[in-house]
Every structure is written in C-alpha cells, then in structure tokens.
Amino acid sequence: MSLEEASRQLEAAIHDARVAFDCILLEELDRAHTNAITARAAVDAAEQAIRVEFERREAEKTDKADKAGSGSTEKEPD
Known part of the structure; x- marks a missing residue:
C-alpha cells in the first residue's frame, strides 16, 4: 500500500460517514449502520497504509x- 492509497481510503471514509449521517437524519438506520461500518473499515485501511509507510x-x-x-566505528588493530 502507499500513501496515495491511504488518501483514497480516507476520502472513502469521509463519503461513507456523510452518507451514514444523512441516513440517520432520514431514519434509515440499517443503511446508516452499514455506511458507518464501511467508513470505519476505510479508516482502518488508511491507518494500516500509513503505518506500513x-x-x-x-x-x-x-x-x-x-x-x-x-x-567510522571500526578500530584499527594495534
């Protein structure tokens, strides 16, 4: 993975979190829950990519x- 992948994953997490927020407002709790889980998975993937780099x-x-x-640390023989 690369830092570019971490960026993509964070963008996906932002999107999924926004969808989850909107679904909560619409009282679509099942869909909100699904998007919250996918947002968390994207954040975890980004964190892993950053850690590896x-x-x-x-x-x-x-x-x-x-x-x-x-x-420079080697001594010459006496």
Whole structure:
C-alpha cells in the first residue's frame, strides 16, 4: 500500500460517514449502520497504509545510519 492509497481510503471514509449521517437524519438506520461500518473499515485501511509507510521509512533511516556508522566505528588493530 502507499500513501496515495491511504488518501483514497480516507476520502472513502469521509463519503461513507456523510452518507451514514444523512441516513440517520432520514431514519434509515440499517443503511446508516452499514455506511458507518464501511467508513470505519476505510479508516482502518488508511491507518494500516500509513503505518506500513512509516515503518518502511524508519527502516530506511536505520539502514542509512548503520551504513554511515559502520565505517567510522571500526578500530584499527594495534
């Protein structure tokens, strides 16, 4: 997943939440419930995509730091 996918999922969540809100006003509770569930699922998918990207970037930083530090931390033999 990517950050673009996270954005799409959040847009879908916004839409589904708005539909759920409108359905509540119309007293269509079954449809409101369904849309609230799909909104929550979209938020969860977005959160997962963001977490994966965050972890990927943290691992990349760690790898760069390890590579940069590996040459300078070694001692020469006496």
